Amino acid sequence: xxxxxxxxxxxxxxxxxxxxxxAWAMPGHCCFCxxxxxxxxxxxxxxxxxxxxxxxxxxxxxEPRPSSVLADMPCGHCLKQRPDFDRSWVPFLxxxxxxxxxxxxxxxxxxxxxxxxxxxxxxAFRSHxxxxxxxxxxxxxxxxGRARKRGFDQTLWLGKRMARALDxxxxxxxxxxxxxxxxxxxxxxxxxxxxxxxxxxxPLPAQVLLLDDVMTTGATLEALSSACREQGAxxxxxxxxxxxxxxxxx
Ligand SMILES: [Zn+2]
Ligand SMILES: [Zn+2]
Numbered sequence: 533x534x535x536x537x538x539x540x541x542x543x544x545x546x547x548x549x550x551x552x553x554x555a556w557a558m559p560g561h562c563c564f565c566x567x568x569x570x571x572x573x574x575x576x577x578x579x580x581x582x583x584x585x586x587x588x589x590x591x592x593x594x595e596p597r598p599s600s601v602l603a604d605m606p607c608g609h610c611l612k613q614r615p616d617f618d619r620s621w622v623p624f625l626x627x628x629x630x631x632x633x634x635x636x637x638x639x640x641x642x643x644x645x646x647x648x649x650x651x652x653x654x655x656a657f658r659s660h661x662x663x664x665x666x667x668x669x670x671x672x673x674x675x676x677g678r679a680r681k682r683g684f685d686q687t688l689w690l691g692k693r694m695a696r697a698l699d700x701x702x703x704x705x706x707x708x709x710x711x712x713x714x715x716x717x718x719x720x721x722x723x724x725x726x727x728x729x730x731x732x733x734x735p736l737p738a739q740v741l742l743l744d745d746v747m748t749t750g751a752t753l754e755a756l757s758s759a760c761r762e763q764g765a766x767x768x769x770x771x772x773x774x775x776x777x778x779x780x781x782x
Pocket of ligand 1: 562563564565566567576577578580
């Protein structure tokens with residue numbers, strides 16, 4: 533009975549999987565819908581416009597909020613306690629096609645998904661949405677156990693290519709100690725968990741861009757920011773591919 537009932541579901545899943553795989557594997561076709569692409573980009577105009585662009589955010593921590601709030605007004609959390617970094621830049625919300633790409637990239641080590649995310653990030657940066665006067669990119673090394681489990685360090689992979697595309701030097705912060713995963717922890721617990729966890733071993737230029745894959749409360753980026761301040765960074769921008777609302781850990 534179970535086998536017979538599950539056949540239509542399995543059939544649907546197979547068709548969905550085939551569509552996704554075809555879209556993935558066919559150059560010259562949109563990676564999301566298989567339609568015609570936009571110039572040399574792997575996406576079509578409609579899918580690009582329909583991506584979950586993060587257009588209304590707290591300027592300091594990028595917490596999503598209604599578009600009716602004034603753009604320069606920090607959120608309640610930041611008014612109470614400013615983050616260690618000066619501002620943040622996160623072009624996407626962690627939803628829809630962006631969430632699928634990040635999951636493929638982060639949890640399945642899918643470089644093709646990483647390449648598309650990189651192209652989207654560089655395009656967003658160059659089209660005047662990115663912060664100006666950045667002199668270096670800084671990433672944090674992944675917990676060695678998690679890097680081994682996933683097969684690669686996705687933030688370093690992205691950081692190296694983003695630095696090359698924007699012609700900027702890349703610095704990598706290292707860990708002073710191992711920490712439990714941030715998943716499922718409250719905002720204060722996340723902060724405590726990563727406090728003074730990173731160190732940068734060489735002097736930095738004044739204006740740096742910190743890069744992470746997903747920003748949830750910003751606790752990791754704050755810890756990274758204070759490590760950068762110790763090495764001379766005066767203006768720190770925290771950047772990530774996508775933002776989840778605080779408390780919605782992935
Ligand atoms: Zn498309
Ligand atoms: Zn905020």
